[in-house]
Amino acid sequence: MKEFLEGSRAVAEIVKMCKPGVISAYPITPQTHIVEELAQMVANGELNAQFVNVESEHSAASVVLGGVAAGVRSFTATSSQGLFYMAEVLFNISGMRLPLVMTCANRAISAPINIWNDQQDSLSLRDSGWVQLYAENIQEAVDLHLIGYRLSEDKSMMLPVMVCMDGFILTHGMEAVDMPKQEEVDKFLPAYKPLYKLDTAEPISMGLLADPDYYIETRFAMQETFKDALKLIPTINEEFKNCFNRDYKDGLVEEYYTKDAEKVIVAMGSVCGTIKEVVDAQRAKGKKIGLLKVISYRPFPYARVYDALKDVPRVAVLDKAVSLGAYAPLAIEIKAAFSGKKKSPKVISSFVAGLGGRDITAESVKEILTKLTQKEINLEFIDLKPELLKEEYGE
Amino acid sequence: MKEIRIHARAGQGAITTATLLGYAYFLKGMYPYAFPNFGAARMGAPMNAFVRVDTKPVRLRSQIYEPDYILVMDPTLMRGFNCFSGLKEDGIAIINDKEGADAPKVKTKQKVFVVPATDIAMKAIGRPLGNTALIGAFAAATGQLDLDTLLEVIKKRFKGKAQEGNIEAVKQGYEYIKRR
Numbered sequence: 001m002k003e004f005l006e007g008s009r010a011v012a013e014i015v016k017m018c019k020p021g022v023i024s025a026y027p028i029t030p031q032t033h034i035v036e037e038l039a040q041m042v043a044n045g046e047l048n049a050q051f052v053n054v055e056s057e058h059s060a061a062s063v064v065l066g067g068v069a070a071g072v073r074s075f076t077a078t079s080s081q082g083l084f085y086m087a088e089v090l091f092n093i094s095g096m097r098l099p100l101v102m103t104c105a106n107r108a109i110s111a112p113i114n115i116w117n118d119q120q121d122s123l124s125l126r127d128s129g130w131v132q133l134y135a136e137n138i139q140e141a142v143d144l145h146l147i148g149y150r151l152s153e154d155k156s157m158m159l160p161v162m163v164c165m166d167g168f169i170l171t172h173g174m175e176a177v178d179m180p181k182q183e184e185v186d187k188f189l190p191a192y193k194p195l196y197k198l199d200t201a202e203p204i205s206m207g208l209l210a211d212p213d214y215y216i217e218t219r220f221a222m223q224e225t226f227k228d229a230l231k232l233i234p235t236i237n238e239e240f241k242n243c244f245n246r247d248y249k250d251g252l253v254e255e256y257y258t259k260d261a262e263k264v265i266v267a268m269g270s271v272c273g274t275i276k277e278v279v280d281a282q283r284a285k286g287k288k289i290g291l292l293k294v295i296s297y298r299p300f301p302y303a304r305v306y307d308a309l310k311d312v313p314r315v316a317v318l319d320k321a322v323s324l325g326a327y328a329p330l331a332i333e334i335k336a337a338f339s340g341k342k343k344s345p346k347v348i349s350s351f352v353a354g355l356g357g358r359d360i361t362a363e364s365v366k367e368i369l370t371k372l373t374q375k376e377i378n379l380e381f382i383d384l385k386p387e388l389l390k391e392e393y394g395e
Numbered sequence: 396m397k398e399i400r401i402h403a404r405a406g407q408g409a410i411t412t413a414t415l416l417g418y419a420y421f422l423k424g425m426y427p428y429a430f431p432n433f434g435a436a437r438m439g440a441p442m443n444a445f446v447r448v449d450t451k452p453v454r455l456r457s458q459i460y461e462p463d464y465i466l467v468m469d470p471t472l473m474r475g476f477n478c479f480s481g482l483k484e485d486g487i488a489i490i491n492d493k494e495g496a497d498a499p500k501v502k503t504k505q506k507v508f509v510v511p512a513t514d515i516a517m518k519a520i521g522r523p524l525g526n527t528a529l530i531g532a533f534a535a536a537t538g539q540l541d542l543d544t545l546l547e548v549i550k551k552r553f554k555g556k557a558q559e560g561n562i563e564a565v566k567q568g569y570e571y572i573k574r575r
Contacts, residue, residue, distance in 0.1 A: 004421035006414075115433070137452075169456050172410075173430035174417050176452070273454030361457040 002178050007138040007170040008033030010177045011077075011103055011163075014142045016047045017185040018101075018149050020075040022067030024052040024060045026082065029115065032105045032171055034077040057082040061089035068098040069206055071197030073149070075100075079167060080107035083121045087128065093160050094129025095218060096207045099152035099192070100160040101145055102130075106269065106320075107167040108356040116357020117167040119269060123297070123321040123329040129222055131161040131229060132298040134268040136254075138177050141165040143246060144295075146180075149189050150236050156228055158195065164297075166270040168357070180244055188243045226299040233296060252301035254293040255308050257283060261290030263372050264309060266334055267318040268294045271353075271360050275318075278365040289369065294330065302337045309334075310343035316372045318365075319379075320354045328352050328379055347372065350379035358383055397539065398459045399446040402478045403468035406438040408526040411552075412466065413444035415530055419540045419548045420448045428453035441472055464537055466529055467491060468512075473499065489532050491525045508536045508572055515567045520560035527561040531568025542569050 005013070011034045015023075023042070025035035042051040052063045060076050067074035078086060083104055093100055104122045108114040122132055133148060135141035141163065148161035165171060196204060210218060230252065237251030248254070254272075257279055258264050265275050272293040282289040292308050292315075294301075309315055319328030327335065331350035338344040351368050354360040364382050371377060399416060403409035410431050417429030427448040434440040445459045461481040465488040472478055479488060485504045490496075491512040498507040510532040512525025519528070527549065534540040542565070549561045 004418050004427070137454075166456075168433070169430065173428060174414060175428045176421055176426055270456045274456045277455045359458050361460070362455065364457075 001181075002176050004174060005138065005177045005179070006033065006172065006174045007141060007165060008105075008172065009037055010138050010142050010179065011145060011165070011171075012037035012041065013179060014145050014185075015075050015101075016041050017180070017182055018075070018145065018189060019047070019073065019191075020049055021072035022050050022052065022064060022074040024054055024063035024067070024074070024076050025078075026054050026057045026060045031082065032077050032079060032103065032167075034103055034105070034171070038075070057085040058089060061086040061093065064100055064102075065089060065093050065096070065098060066198075068093075068100050068194075069096065069198045071192075071194040071199070073153075073192040075102070077103035077105065079105040080109060080115070080121045083125065084109065087125060090125060090128045090130060090160070092207060094222065097158040097222075098160065099149075099158055101148040101152055102160065102162050103141075103145070104162050104164045105167040105171045106164050114356040117169055118320045118355045118357065119164065119166070120321040120355070122162060122164045123323075125162075126298055126329065129159065130298065131159060131226075131296070133161065133163055133296055134294065135163065135165045135170060136270055136272045136293060138165075138170055138173065138175050139246070140248075141170055142177055142179070143240065143244070143248070146185065146189060146244075147233075147236055147240055147251065150239075151229065151232060153192055154232060154236075155195060157225060157232060159222065159225060159229070164269065169270045178246075184243060188240065229299045230296075230301055230303075233299075248295070250301075250304065252294075252296045252304050253308060254291075254295060256291040256293065257288075258290040258292055258308050258312065260288055261312050262288040263314045263316065263369060264290040264292055264312045265316045265318055265365065265368060266292045266294060266305075266309075266330065268297060268330060269320065271318065271320065274360060274362060275365050278362050278369070281362075282369070297330070297333075300333050302333070305334060305337040306341060309337070309345055310341070312345050314347045314349075314372050314374075315345040316349050316351055316368050318368060319350065319352050320360075322352055322355070331379060347374060347376045349377040351377070351382050352379055353382040396447065396449040396453075397464070398462045399448075399464045399466065400459045400462040401444040401446075401466045401468065402472050403442060403444070404438075404472070405434065405440045405442045407468045408524050409442060409444035409468060412468070412526040412530060413446050415527070415545075415548050415552060416446045416533070416540070417448070418551070419530075419544045420446070422544050422547060423540070425450060426452045432458055441476065462486060464533065464539075465489070466533060468525060468529065470496065487537050489529060489536055491529055506536070508532060508575075510568055510571055512564075512568060515571070516564050519563035519567060520557070525564075527564040528568030528571075531565035531570075532572045533568075535569045535572035542566070545569075
């Protein structure tokens with residue numbers, strides 16, 4: 001049934017339907033309404049879960065680690081500095097092969113202090129062994145939580161999933177969302193059955209010391225699993241379509257008018273909506289523009305990206321994050337997808353926009369298209385204020 | 396597509412206003428996207444909320460720079476800041492100010508309505524929260540929403556005394572414009 005919901009509320013509703021038994025959070029900025037709503041649901045008796053308020057994000061991640069290790073489906077949400085404070089535990093969760101879903105409300109990183117949206121937080125944790133899926137709108141954010149739990153808990157996976165949704169733009173935005181029924185969710189997502197669990201009756205140890213004789217194999221195994229995930233994500237999306245009648249195709253990327261395109265922009269998250277508007281307007285004028293939306297950043301679907309862009313002459317990658325001193329995080333992957341390949345775009349230009357909540361408008365997108373010429377750009381910031389740069393250099 | 400920009404100070408209910416308007420459009424079968432833009436994230440700091448609405452799902456995620464409609468919830472925001480920036484040539488602005496306050500000068504085809512929304516709210520609700528009176532005025536001034544839809548929204552959003560007071564405030568805001 002379609003409802004008019006705030007993004008955070010919609011995510012809380014779907015998490016409730018996934019019936020987690022343990023939810024943990026540290027209630028301070030930058031937390032989200034998601035856990036606030038879930039705390040209310042638990043207090044009201046609508047959700048039979050333990051809500052554990054803790055003293056830090058490090059502990060919040062540790063509590064859900066413990067929850068899953070004890071065999072209970074768990075959930076937490078975070079953002080920005082909170083995610084960074086969790087970082088150590090995030091590597092433990094993936095290294096211990098514990099299935100978990102966490103929402104990251106994408107926000108900028110200090111310093112300077114900034115509470116607004118970009119994708120620097122999750123992209124900085126790309127190497128943590130978590131699957132990262134990016135939502136374009138609130139509906140996708142909701143659906144990715146369902147897909148995320150299925151993927152995470154699949155016995156061939158046993159890896160955590162981070163659902164990334166743009167802070168404020170999606171978490172605080174309100175739009176019509178088609179919320180599934182509980183029985184539909186129950187059918188798609190059966191109760192979690194762990195392979196192993198912490199149990200005092202049958203004690204086991206998890207996350208032990210692995211000396212040089214053992215450690216590297218754990219990372220090899222995870223790398224192999226991420227390869228398998230590239231096949232599993234399309235399978236789960238197919239099943240999702242059959243259950244909920246929403247089609248995300250392979251669930252790895254979305255191709256929007258890429259087939260005959262002369263210029264394609266590659267991006268992730270809510271900005272893809274703005275780009276689609278520009279694509280439609282340009283197409284109406286006869287200009288062959290397209291969008292490649294990357295949904296799965298980890299695992300990164302190199303083969304799909306290659307197929308989608310191999311015949312496109314010019315590609316612009318729009319990043320909402322930086323990897324200072326190198327190409328931007330999404331641009332790095334897009335370039336890597338064509339390394340040593342027979343076919344390739346003639347130009348793959350890299351642009352950074354929207355850092356710290358700087359608004360990305362249709363004009364920003366058009367500027368990128370204008371700058372996507374025969375000359376490759378590596379990389380250029382869009383929508384800079386020249387007057388501020390002058391001050392910085394003390395001219 | 397129609398775009399509404401709300402000017403307020405944090406704590407004055409701009410997000411609630413955007414929510415109520417968005418929900419009213421939703422009940423009409425439209426696709427609204429209502430969203431805030433925070434300033435300093437402190438009570439009293441100037442901030443905006445927006446509603447972008449269309450007959451199909453809204454994909455454009457940027458803020459609103461050329462609104463069809465403007466709601467100003469606090470007239471002191473107009474001192475030193477151009478709340479009318481980018482207002483469409485035939486745009487409509489609704490300003491919460493004291494009865495008889497001067498309306499700012501605008502372009503020929505643009506319209507400005509001044510509504511004593513805070514005074515209406517003080518009488519109807521007992522608190523200086525003029526947003527529901529303002530959305531009543533919005534409906535009357537723009538013809539975008541009808542009174543019955545707004546009342547349905549208020550009934551879903553508020554309970555008990557708050558519901559009664561806000562229904563009264565919406566009606567008075569609506570009638571204030573209709574009487575002009």
